[in-house]
Amino acid sequence: MNDTFKALSDPTRRQIIQLLKERDLSAGEIAEHFSISKPSISHHLSILKNARLIEDVRQGQSIIYSLNMTVIQETLGWFLGMMGTKGEDTHDKS
Amino acid sequence: MNDTFKALSDPTRRQIIQLLKERDLSAGEIAEHFSISKPSISHHLSILKNARLIEDVRQGQSIIYSLNMTVIQETLGWFLGMMGTKGEDTHDKS
DNA sequence: ACTTTATTTAGATGATTATCTAAATATCTA
């Protein structure tokens, strides 16, 4: 969970996620949307990947990135938990 | 939005939010839950307050902190937007 | 094999951040 929030704390990374919401993109296509260097974008991608917010598959010379909705849903769950009944148990849903 | 995500990127601050979910607490009561110094907790509180995730009212010598659900809901909305239909417009709901 | 294209890795640097101790401020009570 910490890796997820850390990954989401950077505006460039959130924007990458928003781009990937529209469609899967190669690292180069992602980089085109920003004015920072490709190595920096690559670094951001590795942080997002490490947090499992995105996934990558090689396709020829390119590497295609896509969203992993599972982790996004889990994080959304954290916020839903925050809005439950006051004093409600966070974890145990039995 | 950036202040919110930045504020949520620290585990101590997320834990503070979880404590305040249970009930309103004074700065001192919050500090008791952690092994870091009171000035450090005060600093975390000011970041959360600056992000408008929490609010404070003075009550005698103490200052009582509480959650601001509005901003939490807004952030939850960001995640919901992330899970909408692929290609859906992010902002315009007309 | 060599060249081009796509991407990542390495190493460095400046900025931001979490933390600390010491000092300041604010409130209450005697």
Next chain:
DNA sequence: TAGATATTTAGATAATCATCTAAATAAAGT
């Protein structure tokens, strides 16, 4: 007003982070 309690502000420091350029790796085409 003096002393006690609650909290914040100031200033310092060590760690983390975003970014850069240069070099390395990987795949494809000639």
